[in-house]
Amino acid sequence: MLKYTRGDLMFKKFKxxxxxxxxxxxxIYKENPDIFKDVTRQVLFDGAxxxxxxxxYFQVEEGGYSSLEHHEHSHFVMIxxxxxxxxxxxxxxxxEEGDILTINSWQWHQFRADRGTLLGFLCMVNxxxxxxSYPTEKELEDLRSNKNVPEFLDGxxxxx
Ligand code: MN
Numbered sequence: 001m002l003k004y005t006r007g008d009l010m011f012k013k014f015k016x017x018x019x020x021x022x023x024x025x026x027x028i029y030k031e032n033p034d035i036f037k038d039v040t041r042q043v044l045f046d047g048a049x050x051x052x053x054x055x056x057y058f059q060v061e062e063g064g065y066s067s068l069e070h071h072e073h074s075h076f077v078m079i080x081x082x083x084x085x086x087x088x089x090x091x092x093x094x095x096e097e098g099d100i101l102t103i104n105s106w107q108w109h110q111f112r113a114d115r116g117t118l119l120g121f122l123c124m125v126n127x128x129x130x131x132x133s134y135p136t137e138k139e140l141e142d143l144r145s146n147k148n149v150p151e152f153l154d155g156x157x158x159x160x
Contacts, residue, residue, distance in 0.1 A: 008048065010045075010048075012024060012044075019057075019059060019081060019120055020042065021042060021044060021057075024042045024043070024044060025042070026040050026041075026042050027040060027042070028040050029041070035067045035068075036065060036066050036067040037063070037064040037065055038060060038061035038063065038064025038065075038113075039058060039059070039060050039061075039064055039065075039066055040058070040059045041056055041057070041058050042056065042057045043055075044056060044057055044122075046127070047127035052126060052127050052128070053124050053125065053126060054125050054126075054127050055123075055124050056122070056123050056125070057080065057121070057122055057123075058111070058120065059081070059118060059119070059120040060084065060111055060112070060113040060118060060119045060120070061113060062113050062116065062117055062118055063113060064112075064113050065111065065112040065113070065155075066109075066111040066112075067110065067132065067134065068087070068108065068109070068110040068134065068135060068153070069108070069109065069110070069132035069133065069134055070106050070107060070108045070109065070132065070133060070135075071105075071106070071129070071131065071132045071133065072105050072106065072129075073105070073125060073129035073130055074102060074103055074104050074105055074125075075102065075103040075109075075123050075124065076100075076102055076123070076124040077100065077102070077121050077122065077123050078098070078099070078100045078121065078122045079095045079097055079099045079119070079120070079121050080097065080120045080121055080122050081097060081118060081119070081121075082096070082097065082113065082115075082117045082118040082119045082120055083096035083113075083115045083117060083119060084112050084113045084115050084117075084119035085111075085114055085152055086101065086110070086112075087110045087112075087149065087152055087153075088101065088103065088107060088108075088109055089107040089108055089109075090108075090146040090149065091146070092146075092147075092148040092149060092151075092157070094115075095111075095119070095121075108135065108139075108143060110152075110153075112152065112155065114152075114155055114157055114159065115159045116159050
């Protein structure tokens, strides 16, 4: 269990022009268009005190996408910058700044910056969590049988 340490302080300024925070490295994912494209990650909070969570900021550049995955652990997500679409299990939703969603156990999910701008989102997870897995051919075929999902996955949803 995490130890509560009295006296620890954390204060970081947000750099509006760059969408980064002070003293917070931006991890650039290796380009792998099969899994994800143009995504960066900043870890804003890495579990401390009585809060066993990680709080991250992901930024998907225009035309990019996060991995299509599922896992046992859940996410709490808030859209922080820009807009795009999210696949949540078998539904596609338009998302923009301020929208919030949860991704529950084993729900398929993917974020796409497919509406003419970047998509930045904050994501909270437990610090202890399982690794994601990716759809099999069969699972992908099942996913594609849902309304709007093929267009979403092929990056062909109408930009609005
Ligand atoms: Mn995930």
